[in-house]
Amino acid sequence: MFTVAALYHFTRFPDPAALRQPLLDLCTAQGISGTLLLAGEGINGTIAGSRAGIDAVLAHLRALPGCADLVHKESQAAEQPFNRMKVRLKREIVTMGQPDVDPLQGTGTYVAPAAWNALITSPDVAVIDTRNDYEVAIGTFAGAIDPQTRSFGEFPAWWEANKDRFAGKRIAMFCTGGIRCEKSTNFLRGQGVEEVYHLQGGILKYLEDVPRDDSTWEGECFVFDGRVSVGHGLVEGPHILCHACRRPLLPADQDHPAFEDGVACHHCVGETTEVDKARFRERQKQIALARARGTRHIGSL
Structure with missing residues (x-):
């Protein structure tokens, strides 16, 4: 272990x-x-x-x-x-591309996992998931708003386009471990939002501390390692990763006609060229050869 x-x-x-x-x-x-x-x-x-x-x-x-x-x-x-x-x-330890954002100058109010449910179910609170679209797709909190961003750097533009929706609302934000909320809550404070909160320790701490029966979390939490996803108690989830686009898949997704191990899935089959797919097939061949030798190929998951 x-x-x-x-x-x-x-x-x-x-x-x-x-x-x-x-x-x-x-x-x-x-x-x-x-x-x-x-x-x-x-x-x-x-x-x-x-x-x-x-x-x-x-x-x-x-x-x-x-x-x-x-x-x-x-x-x-x-x-x-x-x-x-x-x-x-790196230039930033989590890339937002906002040079004026500095969590050391203040962030939103931290909310412990035990107090999170009470906050996000309040009628005057808007709950925003700051993660990428493929992360949100496999799990989020009930009622949370999905900005449908493909990268964290897109969040400031999304906020600018949508901020009028949240007039008079308190804002509660969350992410996987908390780091993106350190920046996004500092950003919102700089935009004049007076009451902004974020989940202390992120989703991972919530799933660790809050019993399943008391949870408002739905689905699994994407993690950036070979486990792909975790659930309550941080138990490894059922997801696998498409080696071509790095999106999470359920085992049943391997039955989709577009799925080819390491080459394409139903999300990305139309996003890559035949030259790309040929390169991915060669990589999969090398991974299989390494596995047969009892070694781990550097490009494997």
């Missing part, structure tokens, strides 16, 4: 590049896989490995400048959900 740790923390890193190699070396030495993003605004990512290895990396991260209070969320995976370890330098 592998321990999976999802984390983010906003802080000031004057030289994030100087932090990269020591962090990558430690993760490699501890047998940790996953992805960590470093930027001037902080750190974000998900990693998986042994209990001891995860503890060693978390201790290292909390020793970084301004990171003593870094909070992480844990779950379990039967198999290693990542192929390798990557530590990447």
Whole structure:
């Protein structure tokens, strides 16, 4: 069993590049896989490995400048959900493309999972899902508004086009682990929204803390690793991933005429060229050969 740790923390890193190699070396030495993003605004990512290895990396991260209070969320995976370890330098640890947005200058009011249901069922509250369309498609909170954005960077334009709908409303926002809401609630405050809230710890914390019988969550929660989705209690869900478009699929979707493993699904069959599909088929061939040798191909899920 592998321990999976999802984390983010906003802080000031004057030289994030100087932090990269020591962090990558430690993760490699501890047998940790996953992805960590470093930027001037902080750190974000998900990693998986042994209990001891995860503890060693978390201790290292909390020793970084301004990171003593870094909070992480844990779950379990039967198999290693990542192929390798990557530590990447980015302009933003979650891309919104709004240079004036700074969560360190204030965010919305945090709402604990135990208090979330009462907030979002209030008639004067509009609940907005800040995640991408393919994430929302497999699960969301009852009654939540889906902006139908394909990336987080589209959210500011969606808000500008729809903000008049929310006059006189309090705004409650949520995302997978909380990081997108750190930025989106700061953005709304900058737009003059006086009462804006977000789910502390995100959907993952809600699914961990709130019993199924008391839950207003419907469906599964998409996660950016080999598990694809999780449900209540953070138990691994039934979804698989289309290796061509990275969208989540149910096992029954493999029976769709458009499905070809690693090449296309009913979502993306018309989005790629025949040249693309030929390249995907070659990749699948190499994955199958690696599997036959008892190894894991770098391009496999």
